[in-house]
Structure formats: C-alpha cells, structure tokens
Amino acid sequence: MNFLDTWRKRLGPAHATALDTSDGADQEGIAELLAECELLRVRAAHHGLDLDDTPASLEALDQLPPRWRDDPEELPWFGNDAGLYLGTVIVRTVPGASWHLWPSGQPVVMLASGRDIDVVGAGLDWAATGAPELSQVYAEASEV
Numbered sequence: 001m002n003f004l005d006t007w008r009k010r011l012g013p014a015h016a017t018a019l020d021t022s023d024g025a026d027q028e029g030i031a032e033l034l035a036e037c038e039l040l041r042v043r044a045a046h047h048g049l050d051l052d053d054t055p056a057s058l059e060a061l062d063q064l065p066p067r068w069r070d071d072p073e074e075l076p077w078f079g080n081d082a083g084l085y086l087g088t089v090i091v092r093t094v095p096g097a098s099w100h101l102w103p104s105g106q107p108v109v110m111l112a113s114g115r116d117i118d119v120v121g122a123g124l125d126w127a128a129t130g131a132p133e134l135s136q137v138y139a140e141a142s143e144v
Contacts, residue, residue, distance in 0.1 A: 030099050034107055035088040040081035043068065051085060053092050055142075058134040061085075068127060075127055083123020086134050090119065090141050097141070109141070117141055 035053070040061075044051050047064055051057050061082065068078040087109045091097045096112025108116045122137045 027098060030107075031088065031091060034084045034099060037081040037085045037088070039074070039077050040085050043078065053089055055089060055093060055135065055138050058086065058089055058138050062126075062133040062135050066127075066130060076124065079124035079127030080120055081123070082127055082134060083118075083120035086123055086137060087117075087119035089138060090117065094142050111141060 037051070041051050044061065044064070049057070049060050049064070051061075068074050084107070087099065087107065090109050091099060094111065097109055100108050100110040100116065102108055102116070106118070106120060109119050110116050117137070119137070122132060122134070126132065126134055126137075
C-alpha cells in the first residue's frame with residue numbers, strides 16, 4: 001500500500017514495523033489515513049449508503065450486491081478498503097482497540113486483550129466470498 005510506505009518513510013525506521021500508540025497524534029494520523037477507503041466509500045455512496053463509521057454501516061455493507069466480484073482488478077482494492085473500513089469502525093467504537101502494523105507492514109487492529117485482528121484479510125475474504133460478514137467480524141471483536 002503506497003500511502004503506508006510513504007508514511008513509514010516519513011516517520012523513519014523506528015516506526016517501520018510497529019505503531020507506537022502511546023503518542024495520540026501518531027495514532028490519530030494513522031487512523032485518518034486508514035479510514036479514507038475511497039473506493040469503498042464511492043461504491044457505497046453509489047448505492048445510497050453513507051459510511052458513518054458505525055457498526056450499523058457494516059451491516060449495510062454486508063447487504064450490498066457484490067458487483068465488485070465482476071471486476072478481478074477492482075476486487076482486491078475493494079476488499080482492502082473493506083478491511084480498512086472494518087478496522088476503522090472497530091478502532092472508533094471498541095474500547096482499547098488500536099491500529100498496529102505487523103512486521104510485514106500489514107495494518108491490523110489490536111484489541112485491548114492483545115489479540116490482533118487481520119482486518120485487511122477479513123475484508124479481502126468478504127469481498128471475494130461474502131464470508132465472514134464484516135458485521136460478524138465486528139461482533140467478535142467487540143465481545144472481547
């Protein structure tokens with residue numbers, strides 16, 4: 001993901017593999033970048049769906065007709081955005097949840113329990129097959 005590569009270069013090597021969530025400004029900036037999900041937001045708006053970063057919006061996304069599956073070039077981008085949006089909803093609504101980067105550079109959500117959720121992987125699976133539903137992944141994350 002080009003924007004993460006640019007962001008990591010700007011922050012330097014100390015932040016290349018993990019986010020220091022003790023600095024609220026860093027966490028907020030990261031959250032803003034990851035929340036953009038432009039392709040997903042455009043496609044959702046086309047269907048009259050306003051993505052307001054709430055669990056209810058995840059349920060509405062789960063109900064969209066999966067027309068993105070017709071375009072093999074768009075599918076991975078759409079799935080990536082769906083995962084980032086899922087992560088955004090979790091981080092904004094589940095107490096103690098925060099963004100974290102795996103050593104590979106993949107953004108994940110870390111819950112207060114210390115459990116990582118591969119939201120991008122979940123988004124890609126959802127985009128490709130419809131399962132697990134985004135709202136289901138959220139429900140599991142909010143129970144912990």
